Amino acid sequence: MELQSANPDTTVHIEVEPEPNPDSPTRVFKRIYICLDPLKLGFKECGRDILGLDGAFLKGSQQGQVLVAVGLDSNNGLYPLAYAIAEAENKDSWTWFLECLKDDLALQNNSRFTFISDRQKGLIPALEKVFPAAEHRFCLRHIHQNMKLKWRGKGFKDCLWACATARTGWAQSDVLLNNMCEVLNAKTVEGREKPIISCLEFLREYLMKRIVNVMKVQHQCKGPLTPKITEILDEIKKAAAQCTVKWCGDSRWQVQGTLGQYVVNVEQKVCTCRRWEFSGIPCKHAVAVNWDMAAHKQQVGPPEDWVHPCYYLDTWKKAYAYKVGPINGPKLWPISLVPTTLTPPLHHKQAGRPKKKRRRDQVEIEDAMEKKGKLTKKDGTVTCKKCNVKGHNSRSCKGKATEGGSTNDEVAAVGSAGGSAAEE
Template structure:
């Protein structure tokens, strides 16, 4: 190890992304040492290898690493054959306890000398926060195998990516809002009206959307077993953003980065839980308070002890308290009574029917006790590489074949269709100048800022049956798992 590398190693440990010119300036300021640019680059490479490990050498450690994981977390399935798969038993147990059999599936590309992908499956807990389920380091691309693994699972496509696919032909806020309006409808009659509006304005767009199964992108056709009506797969985007520091690390360092992040997240959630009073978790309490506020203006007509007609300023629904269903289906989709159901529950109490408080009708997914039980499942710590037991496998793992591409590798994220034009609307401070939306445009959520999981040609994309070959974004998948399919993991 060179003296320059030994000197700059503390700098790299504290600031991994420290520029080369800044290192040169520090050496000149502290030691009056003038060094060439290439010498500093070599020294930084040596120091980085010393800190994070050697890319090539770490490919000989996965078996020992897996044995150490199994020793500390018995029962965790771990496999390796041109890929490594990690799923901790405690995290799997916690996922089942959430009560939402929902997985968002996505991947991100590695940035080191040996290219590959980190595939992740991320759940969502009752507090509307991510719950990472399993990780897989793959060397030869993403293979769509969800139907083979979860034959009884329900699949949803990210609505943002469906919108990205249609931008090449139908661009603008009018078409965007028509799509979102149809996707957000929770009942079939309202969904049909939204589709008829699309058909009236743009018949070709209506035919294009009909090629996509309604069960994959519209709340009106979602089942209620996931207890979540989400239209986006941004839970995976959130997780990928948190592990961005592992993308350019050697394989073992990358896996350890991800394991430590999940461990820290569990600890941070438990600190938040200690401050909560219940009975519902913080996010559910906030949402349910808004629901009760809207329910206070509803008028209720009692038909039977179980059936009610609830009328509001712009809606009228039939509520069946016994089966926990009603015309707008929001209770079915989320497991949380909406304003119509809350109004009916209050009316039951006024008529001397023992209904309890509205919070008692909320699904167990949103209860503080359930949330705490989920995060009682922690990942056990492991020893360092020097204490790992060498694997007795007679074969030695070697790094995958790597072909260096011509030209300098691209590191900037590819912009989506129309994204460059959108960036021009932001001022120098990073904020978008406020402006009034056109009166003919329906407002939509502004926090939809996701990027694509990959690209494919129109003729190969199962969602597109068109003659053109324009590149389109492949919608990310959200998998809803039945009990039998999950137990087969």
């Protein structure tokens, strides 16, 4: 009630566990879905029909999952749309989450929307049930990670990327990775260690502060396009200088590039390389045609005019014109007239110390140990910054810092047989 009073038209759905006794005054909490109205309006202003879906574990006393739906703004930055706390990541919870999302976005069953995910448990059948006509992309990084267990090497990786980029999509985005969800999970990891209500408040405050931070960046921007898209187009212009253009007399041009020969249709705004249609940003062949048209006195604007409107700076500012309103503290929250009382979900404490970090698989560990073709210093011999003696670090150093060297006691303690270093 407090959240909806500060942000009218905010969607909040709460579901409870089935109760065999209908006269019971309490209900056990099961899941909650929240879609703040400012984010709902801002996402529609972005004009990019793509959403990343992901789930992350709660790390506090309560077990469960934080489900998120994250879009992209005009600067290729993440734009969180909705979040939920559910009991688990399965078909039932994802179906419920997507049904709520469909109502907020006013989508139909046959909507040509695009989703990208890491192939979470239950998400694939849930998407097929709720959005049977939608495009479902899989994060290429996770596909490659699974593929590396059997097929390794640069040749297989290049084939995979060639297959992933040689296609078109419905959304104005060439996104192949689900990084927007990964970034949001990393930013909210501290909140997932808190109880349920505190976790929800942490998420809301992060979303409120993020809008302000983006606005500060927008005030420093100039030009028709957003900063990130401007950088991308500048790189495309450098590559377009190497292209050769020939006109056939109508709206089509033949362009010879470094990697082949393609046809650009300026009337339909497409190129046979598919990058223009796929991303909404003119490819190098289209930019070369634009320059050729201008050189021959044809009526054409700069290449920036051929960029999709979703990448304009004005579009970016419109998306962040809606602010998440602040709310009062719990002592000032209104009293609900609902006759039942919500109780926390049942919790079974696991043996041992709770794990905070995500478990990495063997492929991730190997990739982390290798950087730019060279092995990292992980698991190698360290050198103490206090005494310059190998075998321990400054935190476990028991001697005193010396100028340009170490004391004889420290050298004897560490360098005698290596046993003392192991003990330390």
